[in-house]
Amino acid sequence: MFDIVSFIPRAVAQATPLLLGSTGETLTEKSGNLNLGIPGIMYVGAISGVIGAFFYEQKVGSVENANAFLAITIPLVCCLIGSFLMGLLYCFLTVTLRANQNVTGLAMTTFGVGFGNFFGGSLIKLTGSDVPSIALSITHKFYAAKLPFAEDAGVFGALFLNYGFLVYVAIVIALASSFFLNRTRRGLQLRAVGENPATADAAGINVGAYKYWATCIGSMIAGLGGLYYVMDYASGVWSNDAFGDRGWLAIALVIFTIWRPNVSILASFLFGALYILYLYIPTGTNMAIKEIYKMAPFIVTILVLIIISMRKKRENQPPAALGLPYFREER
Amino acid sequence: MNEKRRGPLAHIVKRPDISLKQATAVRAAAILLSILACALVTFMFTGDDPVSVFKTIWEGSFASERRLWVLLQNVSILLIISLAMAPAFRMRFWNIGGEGQVMMGVLATSSCMIMLGGKIPNVLLIIIEIVAAIAAGAVWAAIPAFFKSRWNTNETLFTLMMNYVATQLVAYFIIIWESPRGSGKIGIINQSTQYGWLPQIGEYKYLLTVLVAAALTVILYIYMNKSKHGYELAVVGESERTARYIGIKVGRVFIRTMLLSGAICGIAGLLMVGSTDHTMTTTLAGGRGFTAVMVAWMAKFNPLGMIFTSFLLAFLSKGAGEVATQFGLNQSFSDILSSIIIFFLIGCEFFIQYRIVFRKEAK
Numbered sequence: 001m002f003d004i005v006s007f008i009p010r011a012v013a014q015a016t017p018l019l020l021g022s023t024g025e026t027l028t029e030k031s032g033n034l035n036l037g038i039p040g041i042m043y044v045g046a047i048s049g050v051i052g053a054f055f056y057e058q059k060v061g062s063v064e065n066a067n068a069f070l071a072i073t074i075p076l077v078c079c080l081i082g083s084f085l086m087g088l089l090y091c092f093l094t095v096t097l098r099a100n101q102n103v104t105g106l107a108m109t110t111f112g113v114g115f116g117n118f119f120g121g122s123l124i125k126l127t128g129s130d131v132p133s134i135a136l137s138i139t140h141k142f143y144a145a146k147l148p149f150a151e152d153a154g155v156f157g158a159l160f161l162n163y164g165f166l167v168y169v170a171i172v173i174a175l176a177s178s179f180f181l182n183r184t185r186r187g188l189q190l191r192a193v194g195e196n197p198a199t200a201d202a203a204g205i206n207v208g209a210y211k212y213w214a215t216c217i218g219s220m221i222a223g224l225g226g227l228y229y230v231m232d233y234a235s236g237v238w239s240n241d242a243f244g245d246r247g248w249l250a251i252a253l254v255i256f257t258i259w260r261p262n263v264s265i266l267a268s269f270l271f272g273a274l275y276i277l278y279l280y281i282p283t284g285t286n287m288a289i290k291e292i293y294k295m296a297p298f299i300v301t302i303l304v305l306i307i308i309s310m311r312k313k314r315e316n317q318p319p320a321a322l323g324l325p326y327f328r329e330e331r
Numbered sequence: 332m333n334e335k336r337r338g339p340l341a342h343i344v345k346r347p348d349i350s351l352k353q354a355t356a357v358r359a360a361a362i363l364l365s366i367l368a369c370a371l372v373t374f375m376f377t378g379d380d381p382v383s384v385f386k387t388i389w390e391g392s393f394a395s396e397r398r399l400w401v402l403l404q405n406v407s408i409l410l411i412i413s414l415a416m417a418p419a420f421r422m423r424f425w426n427i428g429g430e431g432q433v434m435m436g437v438l439a440t441s442s443c444m445i446m447l448g449g450k451i452p453n454v455l456l457i458i459i460e461i462v463a464a465i466a467a468g469a470v471w472a473a474i475p476a477f478f479k480s481r482w483n484t485n486e487t488l489f490t491l492m493m494n495y496v497a498t499q500l501v502a503y504f505i506i507i508w509e510s511p512r513g514s515g516k517i518g519i520i521n522q523s524t525q526y527g528w529l530p531q532i533g534e535y536k537y538l539l540t541v542l543v544a545a546a547l548t549v550i551l552y553i554y555m556n557k558s559k560h561g562y563e564l565a566v567v568g569e570s571e572r573t574a575r576y577i578g579i580k581v582g583r584v585f586i587r588t589m590l591l592s593g594a595i596c597g598i599a600g601l602l603m604v605g606s607t608d609h610t611m612t613t614t615l616a617g618g619r620g621f622t623a624v625m626v627a628w629m630a631k632f633n634p635l636g637m638i639f640t641s642f643l644l645a646f647l648s649k650g651a652g653e654v655a656t657q658f659g660l661n662q663s664f665s666d667i668l669s670s671i672i673i674f675f676l677i678g679c680e681f682f683i684q685y686r687i688v689f690r691k692e693a694k
Contacts, residue, residue, distance in 0.1 A: 097681035114666025121661030
């Protein structure tokens with residue numbers, strides 16, 4: 001029996017980190033920065049939040065002493081600061097120092113994943129527990145808090161109201177980003193920077209500033225994806241490398257949605273569903289086939305990439321200056 | 332306010348040309364600074380004095396003959412994958428799919444060993460294995476190149492996605508061939524019969540890999556600097572339009588070069604399975620496809636320079652691993668240290684390409 005009522009919430013939980021990651025990466029790519037450091041940034045966002053939550057929990061000791069506001073704000077702020085600094089580092093290297101974006105991005109991913117696992121490992125050692133993970137049960141409670149009337153709303157409640165607040169935040173951020181990119185002057189200018197920085201510069205737009213803002217804000221949004229994963233999806237349990245390939249899936253999602261954050265709300269759900277589909281499809285003894293299902297998001301993304309390049313519709317193309325550094329005197 | 336309008340405090344100017352001496356000096360300074368930064372970070376976490384930390388790093392690679400061989404093997408594999416990246420990058424074709432191409436080489440080699448082991452003469456098996464690994468890597472790399480040449484499909488994103496398809500394919504076959512059943516692992520392939528194992532030179536298990544890496548370095552150096560193909564790569568990298576104008580078929584160059592890149596990645600996969608590890612796991616490439624991008628880039632795609640950069644990264648990661656073990660830190664410590672060095676080297680390129688000119692005070 002295919003249990004849709006249990007399937008959908010799990011797919012949504014899988015989808016939320018991807019949605020946040022892809023929204024952040026879309027904003028970044030619209031400024032012409034191809035930030036391949038997103039997987040690393042999501043790790044840093046997650047571990048920064050975990051560090052904040054860990055020390056807060058050490059201080060309060062138990063759920064009764066915890067303050068809902070602080071329990072949510074401290075990890076959130078830590079996560080935003082951590083991922084902001086990563087975005088700043090990326091911008092400093094690629095915008096100010098005009099370094100190669102691919103190389104910088106890959107180095108950031110190595111750094112971010114190493115950073116996450118290193119501090120994760122250190123915290124685990126600090127707690128002296130036997131299992132290789134940290135459980136942040138107190139702050140998790142606040143992050144996973146459901147709407148009070150979700151229980152009473154039946155199937156509707158189970159499907160739409162039964163999530164921690166970050167899920168709704170993710171959807172709002174995606175819609176807001178879409179609105180920003182397509183309906184505001186600053187969004188238009190940002191897209192101009194990504195399409196043709198020389199023209200944007202001539203029109204009086206501060207190219208460097210737009211790249212910095214877009215990338216740093218994009219990083220912070222992506223970092224939230226990491227925070228959601230640990231605090232809500234993984235029930236506040238950090239274990240090294242658990243986050244896995246999700247950062248790359250988020251980058252795939254940016255292409256899949258053809259650089260549109262609002263489409264990403266549905267597309268990330270689709271990716272999330274594909275990611276866990278194998279749990280619901282009766283495979284019998286054939287365990288191997290589930291590895292093929294996991295391949296699906298990447299294959300679909302490749303197909304989209306090929307199709308948009310074949311059809312050459314102008315509004316579907318990647319930002320024209322994606323991946324290229326901009327130096328005013330080199331036109 | 333001043334009456335005179337001032338220009339910006341400083342602006343940057345492109346350097347027309349920088350002597351090799353100066354460029355080397357800038358890079359050496361960057362490496363020195365990055366090592367200082369690493370020492371500082373290590374000191375913060377261990378509280379040990381920096382000199383003894385460096386001693387530990389040194390011991391990580393050179394304390395015993397065995398460690399030296401392991402280091403050489405790591406350097407060689409990283410070097411081979413980096414060599415594979417270089418020609419494509421020279422023409423600004425951003426192939427970040429090295430990981431997947433290596434995995435396809437791994438998969439091809441393992442499948443030959445498993446399916447054909449014992450059924451045909453061993454010499455024939457090894458020949459088939461070599462051909463299969465090279466072909467698998469080459470085909471995997473040529474797919475994005477084909478689409479790039481026909482429809483200008485973004486190769487960075489395409490090759491990136493291909494990595495995961497390859498990894499999942501490997502994961503699929505691991506479950507198909509797992510032994511013992513239910514372990515989720517393949518174990519050592521043909522452990523007792525050694526069917527399909529590449530020959531060992533003397534008593535040195537890793538020597539073959541090192542020799543292949545050395546040979547490939549020389550070949551690639553000649554290919555990129557002395558051959559017509561190498562010249563075409565450089566022209567395409569400088570300007571695609573110029574290349575077209577002088578009659579270079581850019582699309583064909585893309586496909587040809589990626590076939591070469593993929594083939595070399597396939598060899599890396601072949602060596603890992605056939606010569607040293609004799610098993611297949613999804614993490615066999617271990618991110619080296621990505622590290623290779625940085626190695627190649629730091630050496631400015633010069634095969635001889637890559638010997639140094641790949642040595643630097645492999646040495647450091649071994650050393651940092653040793654520090655981590657001694658002080659009970661997490662093994663990811665080495666990732667942090669090597670990315671610090673990479674950040675410094677990435678940043679220093681700016682000072683090689685540009686010059687900062689400060690505003691002169693108006694009189």
